[in-house]
Amino acid sequence: MFTKILIANRGEIAVRIMRTCREMGIATVAVYSDADSRSLHVLSADQAVHIGDAEPSKSYLDIDKIIDAAKSTGAEAIHPGYGFLAENAVFAERCESSGLTFIGPPPQVIRDLGDKITARKIMTAGGVPVIPGTEEGIDDISAVSADAAKIGYPLLVKAAAGGGGKGMRVVYDPTDLEEACASASREAAGAFGNGTIFIEKYLSPSRHVEFQILADSFGNVIHLNERECSIQRRHQKIIEETPSPVMTPELRQKMGEAAVAAARASGYVNAGTVEFIVDSQGTFYFLEVNTRLQVEHPVTEMTTGIDLVRYQISIAAGEKLSLVQKDISAKGHAIECRIYAEDPEQGFFPSPGIIHYMKEPSGPGIRNDCGVYTGFPVPFEYDPIVSKLVVHGNTRKDAISRMIRALQEYIILGIKTPVPFLIDVLKSEPFVNGETYTDFIDTHFSDWLMDRKNMHTAQIAFLVDDMLPLKKQVSHGDGILSTPSPWQTLGNWRL
Amino acid sequence: MNYQLKIDDTVASLEIQALDNCSADIVSDSGNIHVTYSRISENQIYISCNGEGRNAYIHRSNGTKTIIIDGVPYYVEDVDKLTQGGNRKKAPGNTPQEVTPPMPSIVVKVMVQTGDEVAMGQGLVVVSAMKMETTLKAPYDGMVTGIHAEEGGKVMPGEILVDIKKNEDA
Numbered sequence: 001m002f003t004k005i006l007i008a009n010r011g012e013i014a015v016r017i018m019r020t021c022r023e024m025g026i027a028t029v030a031v032y033s034d035a036d037s038r039s040l041h042v043l044s045a046d047q048a049v050h051i052g053d054a055e056p057s058k059s060y061l062d063i064d065k066i067i068d069a070a071k072s073t074g075a076e077a078i079h080p081g082y083g084f085l086a087e088n089a090v091f092a093e094r095c096e097s098s099g100l101t102f103i104g105p106p107p108q109v110i111r112d113l114g115d116k117i118t119a120r121k122i123m124t125a126g127g128v129p130v131i132p133g134t135e136e137g138i139d140d141i142s143a144v145s146a147d148a149a150k151i152g153y154p155l156l157v158k159a160a161a162g163g164g165g166k167g168m169r170v171v172y173d174p175t176d177l178e179e180a181c182a183s184a185s186r187e188a189a190g191a192f193g194n195g196t197i198f199i200e201k202y203l204s205p206s207r208h209v210e211f212q213i214l215a216d217s218f219g220n221v222i223h224l225n226e227r228e229c230s231i232q233r234r235h236q237k238i239i240e241e242t243p244s245p246v247m248t249p250e251l252r253q254k255m256g257e258a259a260v261a262a263a264r265a266s267g268y269v270n271a272g273t274v275e276f277i278v279d280s281q282g283t284f285y286f287l288e289v290n291t292r293l294q295v296e297h298p299v300t301e302m303t304t305g306i307d308l309v310r311y312q313i314s315i316a317a318g319e320k321l322s323l324v325q326k327d328i329s330a331k332g333h334a335i336e337c338r339i340y341a342e343d344p345e346q347g348f349f350p351s352p353g354i355i356h357y358m359k360e361p362s363g364p365g366i367r368n369d370c371g372v373y374t375g376f377p378v379p380f381e382y383d384p385i386v387s388k389l390v391v392h393g394n395t396r397k398d399a400i401s402r403m404i405r406a407l408q409e410y411i412i413l414g415i416k417t418p419v420p421f422l423i424d425v426l427k428s429e430p431f432v433n434g435e436t437y438t439d440f441i442d443t444h445f446s447d448w449l450m451d452r453k454n455m456h457t458a459q460i461a462f463l464v465d466d467m468l469p470l471k472k473q474v475s476h477g478d479g480i481l482s483t484p485s486p487w488q489t490l491g492n493w494r495l
Numbered sequence: 496m497n498y499q500l501k502i503d504d505t506v507a508s509l510e511i512q513a514l515d516n517c518s519a520d521i522v523s524d525s526g527n528i529h530v531t532y533s534r535i536s537e538n539q540i541y542i543s544c545n546g547e548g549r550n551a552y553i554h555r556s557n558g559t560k561t562i563i564i565d566g567v568p569y570y571v572e573d574v575d576k577l578t579q580g581g582n583r584k585k586a587p588g589n590t591p592q593e594v595t596p597p598m599p600s601i602v603v604k605v606m607v608q609t610g611d612e613v614a615m616g617q618g619l620v621v622v623s624a625m626k627m628e629t630t631l632k633a634p635y636d637g638m639v640t641g642i643h644a645e646e647g648g649k650v651m652p653g654e655i656l657v658d659i660k661k662n663e664d665a
Contacts, residue, residue, distance in 0.1 A: 055601075341625070350625035352598060356554045357538040380599045384625040408566040413538060413554035420567040451567050452503070456525050457544065458562045458569035459500045461551035463511045464542055465560065467519060468534040 001317050002026055002077045002101070006049075006070040007041070009081030010060060012371030012387055013293070014041035017079050020309040029073045031066060033059035035379040040371050047073055054381045060084045063091050067098050077101035077316060079309075083383060086292040087114055103316040105270045105291045113266055113289040117160045117198055123286045126265025128258050131277060131285040133200035141181045144199065148177055151201050157181050159188030160196040163288070165235025167191060170202050203279045205437035208232070208287075209244050210275040211259035212300045214311050215268045216321040223256045223274075224300050224308075225330050230436040231425065233348050238418065239425065240296035241335040242303050245396065245434025246278060255284055262289060271297075271312045295338065295388065298367060302334035302392040333399040334392045337407065337422045341384040344421035345450060352380040356414035361406040365392040365399075368410075378415055386417065396434070400426050420450055499574035506574060592634045594657040595650075600624040602644045607657065611639045619657045620644055636662045 005021055006029040007014045018028045018041065030045035035054035042048045049069040052059040059065065061084055070078055078095055080086040086104065089111040095102035104110070113119045117137050120130045134147050137160055148155055148171075157180050159167025167188030169180035181197060189195030212224040228244035229237040243252075259274040266289065273294045275287040297308050306323075315321065342348045354377045360368045370387035372378060378386065391406055393399035407423045425431055430444050437443070498509050510522040518531040532542045540551050552563040558576045562569045600622035607619050618630040619639075641658035644650060 349629070350598065350627050352625060357552065359552070380624045381601075382625065410566060411552045411563055413552060413561055413563065416568075423566055452569075454549075454564040454567065455502055455505070455569060456507075456523070457542070457549055457551070457564055458502060458571055459507055459509055459523070460521055460528070460530055460544060461540060461542055461549075461553065461562045461564070462500055462560055462571045462573075463496075463498060463509060463521065464519070464530065464532045464540055465551075465553050465555075465562075467511065467513055468532065468540060470534075470537055 001319075002075075002313065004029060004046075004073065004075045005077045005079055005103070005313070006031065006066070006073065006075035007045070007079050007081065008060070008066045008085055009079075009083070010036055010039060010041050010371070010382065012040075012369045012385060013081040013083075013295075015044045015371055016369050017081060017309050018044045020307055020313070023307075024310060024313065026313070029069065029075050031060070031069050033381075035381050038376065040373060040376070049073060054379065056084065056381065063088075063094050066091075067094055067100070070095075070100050071098065075100070077103055077313075079103040079312070080292065082292050082295055087290070089114065101316050103270070103312050105268055105272060109266055109268055110291045113291050115160050116158065116288055117196070119266070119288055120286070122265050123262055126261050128262045128265065128286045129284065131200045131203065131287070134198045137196040137198055138181060141178055141185075144181060145174060145177060148174065148199060151199065154202040154204070156200045156202040157184045157197055158200060159184060159192065159194070160198060161188060161194040162192035167197065168235065203277055203285070205280050205439060207244065207246055207278045207436060208237070208275065208438055209246070209255070209278045209284070210273050210290075210294075211256060212294075212297070212308070213259055213263045213268065213272050213274060214308075214315070214321060214323070215263050215270065215272070216315050217269050217318060218320050220321040220324075221260045221263045221268070222321065222323055222325045222328060223259045224304050224306060224328055226252065226255065227294075227296055227299055228436060229296060230438050231431075231440050232438055233441050237296065238338050238340075239335065239422065240299055241333065241396070241399070242299045243330065243333065243396075244278075245436060246282065251282060251284075258284070258286070262286060270315050271308050295385075296336050298369060298388060298390040299334040299336050302367065302390055303330040303332055304328060305331075332392055332394050333396045334390060335399045335403050335426075336388055336390045337403060337418075337426075338385060339387045339389055339410070339412075339417050339419065341378045341386050341415045342418060343416040344418040344448070345416075348418065350380065350384045351416035352378045352384065353415045354378075355412060357411065358413070359409070359411040360387075361389065361409035363406075363409075365402055366406050367391070386412070386415075397432075400432060421445070421448060424448065424451060501572040501574050501577075502569050593655050594619055594631050594634065594659070595655055596622045596624070596631065596652055597629070598624050599649065599651050600629075602646050602648045602650055602656070603628060605642060605644055605646060607639050607642070609639050609642055613637060613639060613659060622650065631656065633657075633659060635659070638662070 004027040007017050021028045028045045030042050030048040031051045032042045033054050051065040085091040089107040092102040092107040155171045157169040167184045169184045171177050171180045185195040185197045207230045209226050209228050215221040226244050227242045229240040231239035262274045273290040276284045278284045341351050343351045358374045367390040372386050391402040393402045404426050407419050513519045521528045530544050554561045560571050603623045604621040613633040615635050617633045620631045637659040640660045644656040
């Protein structure tokens with residue numbers, strides 16, 4: 001087993017990985033940019049190495065600096081988290097050639113699955129159903145209409161590289177096809193340095209259902225059930241849950257087998273996620289494999305009781321998977337809400353700034369993977385995720401009530417967050433009924449307005465706050481007590 | 496004491512009469528309410544209105560208080576203080592008259608050159624903050640007379656990135 005691991009990431013995910021390392025008795029090394037010298041991941045690590053400017057390309061994406069930091073601190077392995085270098089095959093190779101263990105799949109697997117066209121070919125060969133679409137990338141945009149007609153409209157134009165909704169266009173009308181291909185290709189070229197695109201049938205309404213897999217280097221592969229991640233804004237997930245409201249034992253069996261087949265077909269090792277689209281008839285199709293730990297992995301941990309990061313580390317250390325498929329049993333229902341620094345009233349536009357006050361929810365069945373604290377300035381250079389609030393309950397209904405309660409307890413002053421929006425989504429009839437399709441927010445919440453039922457109480461709070469003096473000279477740590485307690489006036493004495 | 500409080504577009508008139516240091520009567524269009532309260536910290540007060548208890552979390556900034564109740568924020572302004580102090584923000588919905596980023600950003604693309612004629616609403620500069628791009632648009636028809644942004648540069652709110660001479664006949 002490793003004695004020291006460098007975490008090549010920041011914020012909540014770096015903190016989360018360090019927690020497991022600490023539990024395993026493994027020392028941790030944080031890396032940080034100019035913008036992050038006071039970040040929670042720096043404060044949570046055993047050691048921290050400054051690696052450069054706030055600009056990601058000069059710090060968290062700078063492979064040389066991260067390898068140097070690992071070598072100079074004596075780390076034996078690097079955990080990449082998600083985002084940044086997590087799905088970068090060149091980085092994984094550089095780790096290997098520098099004598100460091102990359103905690104993730106082999107570089108060739110990252111490369112194959114990172115290209116959606118290659119991934120589709122691997123899955124087709126492995127007997128995993130894929131969405132009808134073009135087999136190869138599109139070279140000649142003007143010749144694409146014949147393929148498009150064969151697949152049938154509406155269509156989705158997709159970039160072979162990358163993700164996050166970039167280089168993606170839905171086309172309803174054949175006359176829009178050429179322009180959609182051209183602009184998707186331009187956007188992909190700009191974002192990922194690769195403008196290759198392909199087209200798929202656009203399935204709507206559909207659900208996004210993914211399976212967590214674990215594979216060791218001895219050929220053992222298991223899945224840890226599904227997560228449904230259909231509630232998205234700008235093609236980014238904001239609410240995830242497990243089990244999926246659409247799941248039946250038969251469908252789980254079939255999809256789980258397909259996920260394991262997908263892992264085997266690609267030679268997968270370590271933790272990964274096989275994403276599927278499930279259409280309104282309950283037919284499922286392979287979407288892509290995420291070759292890393294997912295943002296939403298905690299819902300799986302809550303229901304299965306399995307620490308996925310611990311397994312990632314032990315698999316990377318060459319250990320055999322200690323679990324077999326029949327060991328996996330999920331209990332109850334878990335939901336995750338992503339808390340971003342963003343304004344739900346302004347199209348979820350980022351809202352960075354200083355967190356003036358913060359109070360995290362607690363109580364039964366609550367987990368908050370958080371990367372910030374009171375007084376912390378949320379930097380504008382990075383993904384605006386602040387924390388992931390996760391709840392567990394016996395049933396979906398219990399989990400929903402628990403999440404609403406936890407969101408109502410979650411206080412963050414100084415930046416805007418989607419908390420009030422999330423509360424309304426969780427309370428809404430379509431969500432409660434499990435009608436969770438990927439167009440959920442556009443369909444049900446496009447004209448959302450902030451709940452104003454406590455307006456009068458807010459007005460009263462304003463007045464009362466003016467009435468009550470702000471105690472400036474709080475000296476005993478506890479500002480509530482207006483008369484000192486005997487313990488404070490007793491003076492020095494001994495028994 | 497009489498207050499005019501504004502939340503979103505609603506202005507309400509409230510009268511508060513303190514009874515002692517932990518209770519008051521409040522008179523408003525919504526009726527009379529007896530409240531008891533205590534300050535828990537600089538950012539938290541506990542209020543009981545007609546026997547119903549609530550925590551309110553407060554952050555004060557330029558006469559506006561952000562007050563969170565049950566997870567929902569209210570941005571409450573004191574109308575009298577606003578008119579005296581001149582802290583009033585631009586009314587929402589007004590098109591900004593200056594080409595400046597809404598938050599600290601990095602310039603991704605400059606789409607115009609000095610001397611270009613631009614039309615109202617035309618994209619001028621693309622900036623990126625927290626991995627999200629936004630396009631700053633021309634506030635009115637006119638001619639570009641100066642550009643103070645270069646691709647890759649960091650820009651702050653208030654910095655004018657593009658000078659535009661307004662068309663007189665517009």
